[in-house]
Amino acid sequence: MADGRVVVIGAGPAGLEAARLAADLGARVTVVEKKQALGGMPISANYAALTHGFRSAEEAMGEMISAVVDHPNIELRTSSQVTAMSGSAPELSLTIANGDASEEVSAGAVIVATGFRHFDPGRETQQYGYYEFPDVITLADAEAMLKADNFVRPSNGEVPERVAFIQCVGSRDRQIGNEFCSKVCCGISSKQAIEIRQQVPDARVFIFYIDMRMYGYWENDIYWPAQEQYKVNYVKGIVTEILLKGDKLVVRGED
Amino acid sequence: MADGRVVVIGAGPAGLEAARLAADLGARVTVVEKKQALGGMPISANYAALTHGFRSAEEAMGEMISAVVDHPNIELRTSSQVTAMSGSAPELSLTIANGDASEEVSAGAVIVATGFRHFDPGRETQQYGYYEFPDVITLADAEAMLKADNFVRPSNGEVPERVAFIQCVGSRDRQIGNEFCSKVCCGISSKQAIEIRQQVPDARVFIFYIDMRMYGYWENDIYWPAQEQYKVNYVKGIVTEILLKGDKLVVRGED
Numbered sequence: 001m002a003d004g005r006v007v008v009i010g011a012g013p014a015g016l017e018a019a020r021l022a023a024d025l026g027a028r029v030t031v032v033e034k035k036q037a038l039g040g041m042p043i044s045a046n047y048a049a050l051t052h053g054f055r056s057a058e059e060a061m062g063e064m065i066s067a068v069v070d071h072p073n074i075e076l077r078t079s080s081q082v083t084a085m086s087g088s089a090p091e092l093s094l095t096i097a098n099g100d101a102s103e104e105v106s107a108g109a110v111i112v113a114t115g116f117r118h119f120d121p122g123r124e125t126q127q128y129g130y131y132e133f134p135d136v137i138t139l140a141d142a143e144a145m146l147k148a149d150n151f152v153r154p155s156n157g158e159v160p161e162r163v164a165f166i167q168c169v170g171s172r173d174r175q176i177g178n179e180f181c182s183k184v185c186c187g188i189s190s191k192q193a194i195e196i197r198q199q200v201p202d203a204r205v206f207i208f209y210i211d212m213r214m215y216g217y218w219e220n221d222i223y224w225p226a227q228e229q230y231k232v233n234y235v236k237g238i239v240t241e242i243l244l245k246g247d248k249l250v251v252r253g254e255d
Numbered sequence: 256m257a258d259g260r261v262v263v264i265g266a267g268p269a270g271l272e273a274a275r276l277a278a279d280l281g282a283r284v285t286v287v288e289k290k291q292a293l294g295g296m297p298i299s300a301n302y303a304a305l306t307h308g309f310r311s312a313e314e315a316m317g318e319m320i321s322a323v324v325d326h327p328n329i330e331l332r333t334s335s336q337v338t339a340m341s342g343s344a345p346e347l348s349l350t351i352a353n354g355d356a357s358e359e360v361s362a363g364a365v366i367v368a369t370g371f372r373h374f375d376p377g378r379e380t381q382q383y384g385y386y387e388f389p390d391v392i393t394l395a396d397a398e399a400m401l402k403a404d405n406f407v408r409p410s411n412g413e414v415p416e417r418v419a420f421i422q423c424v425g426s427r428d429r430q431i432g433n434e435f436c437s438k439v440c441c442g443i444s445s446k447q448a449i450e451i452r453q454q455v456p457d458a459r460v461f462i463f464y465i466d467m468r469m470y471g472y473w474e475n476d477i478y479w480p481a482q483e484q485y486k487v488n489y490v491k492g493i494v495t496e497i498l499l500k501g502d503k504l505v506v507r508g509e510d
Contacts, residue, residue: 181470211466215436
């Protein structure tokens with residue numbers, strides 16, 4: 001390329017790894033991250049353990065961050081955003097803005113690793129009362145509690161007696177236009193089910209699913225241990241609604 | 256790399272695409288294929304239509320083969336095998352044998368794309384009588400019949416009234432040591448179910464499954480059309496045995 005520089009947009013797992021690899025191959029790399037902190041969603045959303053291997057997200061991301069921060073070929077631009085790009089590869093020109101300041105950077109290639117947003121079931125579906133009942137939570141909410149080793153009912157701070165996971169909320173759902181399978185929720189739910197059984201051994205845990213779509217390493221790392229070692233109950237069926245009865249939630253579904 | 260040459264072992268879809276890409280990036284490439292023909296399993300095993308898009312396997316592979324055969328940076332070694340390799344990247348030395356002849360090739364990198372073998376249910380599991388009943392066939396057997404537009408009962412050459420697919424034969428099976436999900440059978444079975452309904456419209460088609468693991472493009476390209484447009488019957492359950500009753504097979508299972 002005309003200019004050996006590679007600009008990586010986003011400093012989550014994908015961006016960090018892309019930056020490190022390109023720099024190891026000899027490219028000069030600029031990483032642009034809109035947040036102040038590096039590490040992306042696993043850090044900003046307080047992920048607990050990652051699949052596979054159940055490694056601490058903080059520890060695993062810490063290693064990836066160090067590899068980039070300490071790399072002689074990599075420059076970091078945090079709290080920054082790419083606001084304009086012109087030209088075409090391998091002669092690109094980018095504007096990187098940091099607050100009121102901005103700089104022009106020329107690059108031979110740009111790697112876009114801008115990540116994703118978690119699905120918001122309160123905004124997209126009203127079915128399960130996410131905005132209505134404090135004890136209806138998302139995988140992301142649960143992940144943060146598991147990381148803090150404080151998995152409780154948000155409504156009263158007590159540990160739950162029963163926990164129900166509902167799969168395919170926001171995916172495989174034609175009503176809201178998301179027809180695809182998001183591919184990771186089966187694995188993450190099952191991972192969290194194991195963590196709940198580790199942190200709250202008296203809780204019973206149920207996973208309501210259409211199809212459990214775990215494959216590859218998940219089969220042996222998570223799927224079988226969840227059932228056999230941690231006694232998680234997998235129930236094929238779709239949950240149709242969640243109601244409040246006394247101070248407890250009732251999950252209604254169909255097989 | 257010390258020598259710009261890349262050696263690709265295997266001329267199936269992965270090897271052909273890797274060779275083309277490396278050559279487009281400027282590397283000199285040698286493709287080594289043990290068979291006389293290029294194209295790998297889709298050609299040698301007579302695949303019908305590929306996912307996604309239901310394109311003819313012959314046509315799609317033909318394009319990939321042409322791109323490699325006509326490429327000025329690519330040399331082909333068919334009916335050949337790599338029999339020895341020494342050194343370490345980027346200074347590798349390989350021996351390529353063709354019958355009694357052999358040549359030494361130096362390379363900076365080697366891409367191994369040696370493919371896979373189809374699972375043989377007759378050798379690995381006796382459960383379903385693959386070697387016993389001619390009308391018990393594999394996905395690969397069905398694929399060849401579908402390609403020939405001649406989907407019949409091998410025992411008598413008649414079109415079948417009912418067709419049952421059994422999922423997870425040879426995968427997710429601890430008894431034979433294959434604990435993983437092989438990840439493609441749900442998609443291929445559903446694709447074939449559609450093709451059967453197209454070629455033999457009077458046949459009823461059943462798919463017995465543990466979990467349907469289709470995701471991404473398969474969801475809309477195959478999974479929903481199979482159910483809604485082609486009326487394929489998905490049945491959750493494990494088939495325990497196949498018996499012969501008169502001249503027909505009986506499928507016994509549990510829900």
